[in-house]
Amino acid sequence: CSMEMELPAAVVICFSVLHLTLPGVRALDNGLALTPPMGWLTWERYRCTTNCRDFPDDCISEKLMKTTADLLKSGGYLEAGYDTIIIDDCWSEKKRDPSGRLVPDKSRFPSGIKSLSNYVHGKGLKFGIYANFGNYTCAGYPGTMNYQKLDATTFAEWDVDYVKLDGCYSTEADRDEGYPSFSKHLNNTGRLMVYSCSWPAYASHSVYDKLPTYCNLWRNYADIEDSWNSVLDIIDHFNKYSRIYTGAAGPGHWNDPDMLIIGNFGLSEEQSKAQMAIWSIFAAPLIMSNDLRNMPSWAADILLNKDIIAVDQDPLGIMGELVKQTGHIDIYLRKISPHSQGQYSYACVFLNRAVGGAKTRIKFTPSQLGLTADGGYIVKDLFTGESLGHYSPTDSMKADVAPSGVVMYRFNIAIGYHSQNEISVITVQNFDESSGYKAITNKKKPSWSWKTVLY
Amino acid sequence: CSMEMELPAAVVICFSVLHLTLPGVRALDNGLALTPPMGWLTWERYRCTTNCRDFPDDCISEKLMKTTADLLKSGGYLEAGYDTIIIDDCWSEKKRDPSGRLVPDKSRFPSGIKSLSNYVHGKGLKFGIYANFGNYTCAGYPGTMNYQKLDATTFAEWDVDYVKLDGCYSTEADRDEGYPSFSKHLNNTGRLMVYSCSWPAYASHSVYDKLPTYCNLWRNYADIEDSWNSVLDIIDHFNKYSRIYTGAAGPGHWNDPDMLIIGNFGLSEEQSKAQMAIWSIFAAPLIMSNDLRNMPSWAADILLNKDIIAVDQDPLGIMGELVKQTGHIDIYLRKISPHSQGQYSYACVFLNRAVGGAKTRIKFTPSQLGLTADGGYIVKDLFTGESLGHYSPTDSMKADVAPSGVVMYRFNIAIGYHSQNEISVITVQNFDESSGYKAITNKKKPSWSWKTVLY
Numbered sequence: 001c002s003m004e005m006e007l008p009a010a011v012v013i014c015f016s017v018l019h020l021t022l023p024g025v026r027a028l029d030n031g032l033a034l035t036p037p038m039g040w041l042t043w044e045r046y047r048c049t050t051n052c053r054d055f056p057d058d059c060i061s062e063k064l065m066k067t068t069a070d071l072l073k074s075g076g077y078l079e080a081g082y083d084t085i086i087i088d089d090c091w092s093e094k095k096r097d098p099s100g101r102l103v104p105d106k107s108r109f110p111s112g113i114k115s116l117s118n119y120v121h122g123k124g125l126k127f128g129i130y131a132n133f134g135n136y137t138c139a140g141y142p143g144t145m146n147y148q149k150l151d152a153t154t155f156a157e158w159d160v161d162y163v164k165l166d167g168c169y170s171t172e173a174d175r176d177e178g179y180p181s182f183s184k185h186l187n188n189t190g191r192l193m194v195y196s197c198s199w200p201a202y203a204s205h206s207v208y209d210k211l212p213t214y215c216n217l218w219r220n221y222a223d224i225e226d227s228w229n230s231v232l233d234i235i236d237h238f239n240k241y242s243r244i245y246t247g248a249a250g251p252g253h254w255n256d257p258d259m260l261i262i263g264n265f266g267l268s269e270e271q272s273k274a275q276m277a278i279w280s281i282f283a284a285p286l287i288m289s290n291d292l293r294n295m296p297s298w299a300a301d302i303l304l305n306k307d308i309i310a311v312d313q314d315p316l317g318i319m320g321e322l323v324k325q326t327g328h329i330d331i332y333l334r335k336i337s338p339h340s341q342g343q344y345s346y347a348c349v350f351l352n353r354a355v356g357g358a359k360t361r362i363k364f365t366p367s368q369l370g371l372t373a374d375g376g377y378i379v380k381d382l383f384t385g386e387s388l389g390h391y392s393p394t395d396s397m398k399a400d401v402a403p404s405g406v407v408m409y410r411f412n413i414a415i416g417y418h419s420q421n422e423i424s425v426i427t428v429q430n431f432d433e434s435s436g437y438k439a440i441t442n443k444k445k446p447s448w449s450w451k452t453v454l455y
Numbered sequence: 456c457s458m459e460m461e462l463p464a465a466v467v468i469c470f471s472v473l474h475l476t477l478p479g480v481r482a483l484d485n486g487l488a489l490t491p492p493m494g495w496l497t498w499e500r501y502r503c504t505t506n507c508r509d510f511p512d513d514c515i516s517e518k519l520m521k522t523t524a525d526l527l528k529s530g531g532y533l534e535a536g537y538d539t540i541i542i543d544d545c546w547s548e549k550k551r552d553p554s555g556r557l558v559p560d561k562s563r564f565p566s567g568i569k570s571l572s573n574y575v576h577g578k579g580l581k582f583g584i585y586a587n588f589g590n591y592t593c594a595g596y597p598g599t600m601n602y603q604k605l606d607a608t609t610f611a612e613w614d615v616d617y618v619k620l621d622g623c624y625s626t627e628a629d630r631d632e633g634y635p636s637f638s639k640h641l642n643n644t645g646r647l648m649v650y651s652c653s654w655p656a657y658a659s660h661s662v663y664d665k666l667p668t669y670c671n672l673w674r675n676y677a678d679i680e681d682s683w684n685s686v687l688d689i690i691d692h693f694n695k696y697s698r699i700y701t702g703a704a705g706p707g708h709w710n711d712p713d714m715l716i717i718g719n720f721g722l723s724e725e726q727s728k729a730q731m732a733i734w735s736i737f738a739a740p741l742i743m744s745n746d747l748r749n750m751p752s753w754a755a756d757i758l759l760n761k762d763i764i765a766v767d768q769d770p771l772g773i774m775g776e777l778v779k780q781t782g783h784i785d786i787y788l789r790k791i792s793p794h795s796q797g798q799y800s801y802a803c804v805f806l807n808r809a810v811g812g813a814k815t816r817i818k819f820t821p822s823q824l825g826l827t828a829d830g831g832y833i834v835k836d837l838f839t840g841e842s843l844g845h846y847s848p849t850d851s852m853k854a855d856v857a858p859s860g861v862v863m864y865r866f867n868i869a870i871g872y873h874s875q876n877e878i879s880v881i882t883v884q885n886f887d888e889s890s891g892y893k894a895i896t897n898k899k900k901p902s903w904s905w906k907t908v909l910y
Contacts, residue, residue: 047812058813225810226858228721229684265857266683266810269751270720291813296724298751355680355721357502358513358746402720403681 030187032194033216034251035313037162037285039084039128040068040077044224044259044289048090048139052108057293060090061108062116071292073123080304081313082288084162084194085120086128089139096142101154102131117159128162128194129155133178134169143169145178148185156189164196175199176207183214196256196285208244212253217285220245224258226266228404231275232353234258238282239330242321249283249319256285263290263299270405273383276302277349277408280312281320281332307382307410311336311347320347323370328353329362329401333369338413343373346411347382352401359400366411367393377411390414485642487649488671489706490768492617492740494539494583495523495532499679499714499744503545503594507563512748515545516563517571526747528578535759536768537743539617539649540575541583544594551597556609557586572614583617583649584610588633589624598624600633603640611644619651630654631662638669651711651740663699667708672740675700679713681721683859686730687808689713693737694785697776704738704774711740718745718754725860728838731757732804732863735767736775736787762837762865766791766802775802778825783808784817784856788824793868798828801866802837807856814855821866822848832866845869 042060052059069085072078091113093103104113113129120127131151134143144151144165155163165182167175179199186193197215200207201222211218221237224230234257238245245255257279262272279286288303311334320334330351335344348369352360366377376392388409391397399407497515507514524540527533546568548558559568568584575582586606589598599606599620610618620637622630634654641648652670655662656677666673676692679685689712693700700710712734717727734741743758766789775789785806790799803824807815821832831847843864846852854862 044811045813049813054816055813226812227810228682230810265725266723266859268721268723268726271723296753355682355685356499356678357681358500358504358510361509404721 028183028195028212028214028216028252030192030195030216030252032192032252033254035315035317036254036283037084037194037196037217037287038081038309038313039086039126039162039286040072040082040288040290040292041086041088041128041164041259042289043088044226044261045264045291046088046289050090050105050108059108060087062111065116066119068292069120069123069125072125075292075300076304077288077292078124080306081309082286082303083124084126084128084287086130086162086164086287088130088164089132089137089166090141091130092141094141096147100147100150102142102147102151113158121159126161127159128164128196129158129160130164130166131155132166132168133175133182134167136169138166138168144182145170145174148178148182149188152182152185152189155186155193156191159191160193162194162196164198166198167202170202172203175202180210180214205241205244208248211248212250216252217254217256219256219258221257224261226261226264228267228271231261231267231271231278235278235330235351239322245282246319246321249317251315251317254283254285255319256287257282259287259289260303261289262303263288263292263295268404269298269302270402272299272302273408274351274404274406276305276308277382277406278332278351280308280408281334281347281349283312283314283317283319283334286312305382307380307385308408311382311408311410314347316344329360331369336410340413340415343413345377345413346371348409348411350399350401350407352403352405354403356403359402359405362399362401362407364397364399365394366391366397371411373413375413375415378414379412380410382408382410483638483650483667483669483671483707485647485650485671485707487647487707488709490770490772491709491738492539492649492651492672492742493536493764493768494541494581494617494741495527495537495743495745495747496541496543496583496619496714497744498543499681499716500719500746501543501744505545505560505563514563515542517566520571521574523747524575524578524580527580530747530755531759532743532747533579535761536764537741537758538579539581539583539742541585541617541619541742543585543619544587544592544621545596546585547596549596551602555602555605557597557602557606568613576614581616582614583619583651584613584615585619585621586610587621587623588630588637589622591624593621593623599637600625600629603633603637604643607637607640607644610641610648611646614646615648617649617651619653621653622657625657627658630657635665635669660696660699663703666703667705671707672709672711674711674713676712679716681716681719683722683726686716686722686726686733690733690785690806694777700737701774701776704772706770706772709738709740710774711742712737714742714744715758716744717758718743718747718750723859724753724757725857727754727757728863729806729859729861731760731763732837732861733787733806735763735863736789736802736804738767738769738772738774738789741767760837762835762840763863766837766863766865769802784815786824791865795868795870798868800832800868801826803864803866805854805856805862807858807860809858811858814857814860817854817856817862819852819854820849821846821852826866828868830868830870833869835865835867837863837865 046058046060049055049059052061072082091104093105097103117127131144133145135145136143179197183195186195194216197218199218201219221234238257249255314336316337318335320332322330323333324331332349334347336347338345350362372393376390379388379391401407501513501515504510504514507516527537546559548560552558572582586599588600590600591598634652638650641650649671652673654673656674676689693712704710769791771792773790775787777785778788779786787804789802791802793800805817827848831845834843834846836843856862
């Protein structure tokens, strides 16, 4: 299913063929993560901050975890679905105890992990922890190689609900044995734990056949960083391998493009909306890494957008993808419920990759996106919250999309409406209608075109 | 004066030698722009939007200019110093009139430019316009080549206060003749007009000897775009050519790193603070291009920060520069008033180029920045507005700087204080004290180091 499709009909065919393969995928048999996991993780914002003397509010500690658990509940995040709080690397002592057990850092987790887990559960949240398959974790703490059964047992005894298993300090052969093996050790404990594998981030694409069998979610690519460059880099990676990734995703087994960095330092409001929207198209885990004590209200509004969370958590669990790139505009679609007689509802995101000027106007009809249900669609703008009304497949629509921003529409199928025959053309219309970009000496080639595109 | 200095003393020497050359620069003899121009310009946000039917609020028109003039006054921008409103390209008809005069687009400027200029002056603002030295403007409108005297006369008759002369569709020889020549034509009109030259953006660095003689300000480099990448690219360019640019700048003649894009789509709040801070270090024109009708309040707060504007507009007019890069931290200094007996006050900006994690703590003493006045300094944080008190050159200080953000301190010399002898070391302390960055397969090399740096 090429990215270079010319006819709307091709979009529909592409989608249909792809998802016929889904029933053949065997998922990790723990019944968990039937929708993508949601929660909060320490890494992107807090990294391996262990100096609690100089940085008491930002070090990896039970204080940070408890405070964040409180805010996940009081800030409405738990209610919105962010139900799991996870410690990443740097929580343990540098050595196991004499019996070989992992022990938490005594000064930063003086009450112990079991106590922290109890606290988290008392808030109605689930508790997640980090391990690494190699001899060491990425930051040099004890690794799980040679301790798989003991670590799985320890986590179960601590009432852990979610385990992220990283892959530093291991060979490909180690990982090919270790990720499936640890999956079985987790299951053998009898405690249900969501299993997040960093396996494919360290591996070739050949592992994708095995991932759904052993993992509830998996990190496909490099760590996210606090920048729009990083978000675009991850989106580009997912677009490049869309066929593999959409084929592997489904209820119980998800691709993970990494944490939501909304509320940190590097993304503008428009860029933050873009991450939230595209992640929901990708049926991605929505796992924040930010400072809930200190965040602008617009960031909380984006993270708590119920309509977009509903797209992410759609019960059909069909991952969406890029369906067209035209000039500086990407169009993403995801099949969602309700569906009827082979016709689906859709989430649609227009991403504007421009780096200047005002908004770009996109003119289109639903049928040009491949949305051809006879009864048409009830359409809602998921960021403004505005109900746009009923549109038949050939009705004209528009979207004004900000540079490095998105517009996201939900198209719910509306049965019983008889469509009219109309002729229309998708137009990407730049406000700037001049003949070209300013040709200044030493100027780098602009990353997008100013030309009006028809297709 | 190398960027690779190791001793604080070298910083001071570098500054002193450089600015001894300033008295030799002859400035454009019109008495204007004794501090860097401030105002608003159409280009970055509105480009060449001429379709007023579909985009009535965003097309280049007298409506946009009048509305913005109103908001410059009512929003406190004029009072803060943003006193000039400038139209960029795409304001004229595609052909001159039978007498060879430029005429404004009849549908978008139905009242004419003189009427618009009167309106702007009625608000207490100055009025600026755009021309291009070649046969055409960059967007294909009539150019000023062969019409220099007539266009200068026309602008004077329209009571124009500021002319930006672009350089598309011209050869190097054309520009070497044309920019000085148009300067004389402007002066010959008898009306005082600030003269902004795009000359060096199209030329080699050899023109810098001539710029102060003919131009009040000049665009050194490519157009800014609405992204943090673009802001960093411009900062890097200015750092690379710091010796040339600081030598050319002074009252009446300024380097122009291009428009402030604060309030648009591509910069986060931290990144917006960074642009404002570094532009003020560079003694840059503060010329916004944004939508004053629709801007978050934090963006207005940054643009209206009186303390930072005061640094930009410092009457000494000494351009500042990068004095040290250490790990992911840049340190910028600018000599400002008050000064006494060869000792200056300083503006200091710490720029954090990190793309992840929490804030970075910088520990330093004023003397390590080259600030060695015996009496010490009265220090203020220009973004929080907090007065930090008195510091002698050897007192310990710190700054916590967000990723892709800045901290900006003003050090005013305090006479009569006797400093103590203390020993201290500048430390750049990352919150993350782990041994290294996570080594994930396929991971790009991180753009900054996690190591603790001492110097």
